[in-house]
Amino acid sequence: MADGNARNRLAPVPFRGAGFAPGEHRLGGAAALVALVAIWQAISSFLGVSPLFLPSPIAIARALWRLIVEGDLLSQIGVSALRIAAGWSLGASIGLVVGLAMGLFTFARAAGFAIVSALFPIPKIALLPLMILWFGIGEPSKIATIALGVFFPTAISAASGVDSVPRNLIRMAQSFGLPFADIVRKVVLPGALPSILAGFRISTSIALLLVVSAEMVGAEKGIGAFVLQAGNLMQTDQLLAGVVVLSGLGLAVARAIAMLEKRFSSWR
């Protein structure tokens, strides 16, 4: 074709847009954090801020070390981690099942979306008193509150993940006579996985938020109770040491999910 040849002779037009593509810069990020801590330390050391009001990073590190070696910080973390693990697994597994059903079946979709959109906006911590009435002040009420908070974002992300699987791909699998269960397992689930993992990212941070809140309301152990108690005793350095532990916990979970995402999107 004549015009095809003419097109081939034209030099490719270089892409002229620029920006909107922030790159990665590991050192830059680390440097910014170090600078922030250094400034904080400088303010505490040289401006004479009361350590009761804002302890220096070094004081916090010292408190953290003491709590780990002499105190029972590790077992406090363990208690909280167990609550998160139990509540999150419960909420995420039920949420996954409900969300997948919402993506796959008409009835579940109609009912599910109605119920989920009605209950999703409730701040779940507001239900803790009700959970305590139902299950008592012990572990079950905390776990149930976390599970409730995790359930909704998981269900929504699973349902929209199923929606995002190309219909044509599913039709193709059907035309080969693939049984329903296999279509779900081999085509729908892998296609929905990125969205499900994005939901995990949200639901784990919700779980962390809820465990701290629940432990502040009524618990003897756990990192939330520890932070609250340190505040009541005006032990600001210990309070902030607890906060550092919490942010470490959050980072560790986020890192684990990022690794999962990498592992499951390697085909892209």
Add this chain to the structure above:
Amino acid sequence: MLSVESLDLFYGDAQALSGVTLDVPEGEIVAIVGANGAGKTSLIRAIAGMLKPAAGRVFYKGADITGLDSHRVCNLGVGQVAEGRQVFPTLTVRENLAMGGLLPRARARKTGNMERMLELFPRLRERLTQAAGTLSGGEQQMLAIARCLMGEPDLVMFDEPSLGLSPALANDVLDTIVDLNRKGLSCLLVEQNVAASLEIAKHAYVLENGSITLSGQGSQLLADDRVRQAYLGM
């Protein structure tokens, strides 16, 4: 071998096909030419049983297959290489091929067929354990064709098989189709590359806004002023 009679198809209120009639004789390549949105993909999906036509009949080897489920149509020997390839991106090349070999008509000979496909497309052998989503466009098209052939079809409907491929790769794909046709495969070919498809097709139809407006031998249409103007830009 395949004949379509007065097929009507709707998406809701919008009519996508009206009164489409065409014939694919055994052992031939028949081309369908038409602009974007003319209804070519809809026609293929209706024949394949993925969409139910509102009126009209589809006959295959004398039997009425109108409205059959897609896996039944497939199992009768009508294969489809769908628009946009539709390989399963997270599954490996081998798993994709195995999927095509699930059809009851070909299941017993799956292992042998897989070996045949890997001989036909050696590139796929090198990539057997690779996820199909990581293949290049050309390799994915080869995989889509091989997966379809795993079902031992007698007739294959190709929907824009060279879409998005470089000219050289597009030629490879068309050569493959001609080759398969020489070995006895009947083909219904929808191609954006109108000139090339009319060259290899014995018979061709022009589809415009859901209706057949012109038909004839491929070489005839290639010389037709209307076709040259509308689709060849001459």
